[in-house]
Amino acid sequence: MRNNYIVLDRDGVINVDLFDYVLENKTFEFEKGSKEAIAKLAQKNFKIIIATNQACINLGLISAEGIKDINNFWINKVRENNGEILHVEVCPHKKGEDCNCRKPKTGLLESAEKKLNISLKNCFFIGDKLSDLECAVSHGCKPILVRTGYGAMTEADPFPNETKVFDNLKGAVDWIVD
Numbered sequence: 001m002r003n004n005y006i007v008l009d010r011d012g013v014i015n016v017d018l019f020d021y022v023l024e025n026k027t028f029e030f031e032k033g034s035k036e037a038i039a040k041l042a043q044k045n046f047k048i049i050i051a052t053n054q055a056c057i058n059l060g061l062i063s064a065e066g067i068k069d070i071n072n073f074w075i076n077k078v079r080e081n082n083g084e085i086l087h088v089e090v091c092p093h094k095k096g097e098d099c100n101c102r103k104p105k106t107g108l109l110e111s112a113e114k115k116l117n118i119s120l121k122n123c124f125f126i127g128d129k130l131s132d133l134e135c136a137v138s139h140g141c142k143p144i145l146v147r148t149g150y151g152a153m154t155e156a157d158p159f160p161n162e163t164k165v166f167d168n169l170k171g172a173v174d175w176i177v178d
């Protein structure tokens with residue numbers, strides 16, 4: 001059986017992008033079909049790594065612990081629906097802080113690889129922003145754009161031409177596993 005890793009952005013892919021930060025559990029709303037898509041990945045033996053920029057932490061809007069709590073909240077919902085998230089990587093930095101983890105930089109992927117002793121090269125990476133696609137390409141992942149969140153806007157501008165585009169996470173996952 002295959003045991004593949006897959007990288008997912010969070011906001012605009014798994015949950016509805018508020019075009020603002022998710023600072024409370026109650027504003028974390030799953031995109032239509034995303035929980036089912038995650039369950040399908042688990043069923044097909046894909047291990048999910050989340051790579052998410054959360055500048056709200058260093059903007060002082062929420063603590064790193066607060067973001068962890070929100071992630072635990074939705075990951076529990078995913079588990080109740082037979083899904084699983086293997087690992088979460090969060091960049092807390094603001095634009096302009098020049099860290100090496102804020103996407104499109106690849107530090108989140110390198111950190112996950114180091115902690116889990118795995119390689120994410122050639123894995124699918126699903127996101128809704130150009131920064132996700134660029135991060136994927138820089139690291140040697142296969143970029144997938146979804147039209148949810150910022151995706152429709154991302155699609156309207158130039159993006160890496162090896163990118164596959166789907167309406168949402170469910171569409172992307174159906175294509176990957178079927």
Ligand SMILES: [Mg+2]
Nearest residue numbers: 009011012128
């Ligand atoms: Mg996003």
Ligand SMILES: [Zn+2]
Nearest residue numbers: 091099101102
């Ligand atoms: Zn960072």
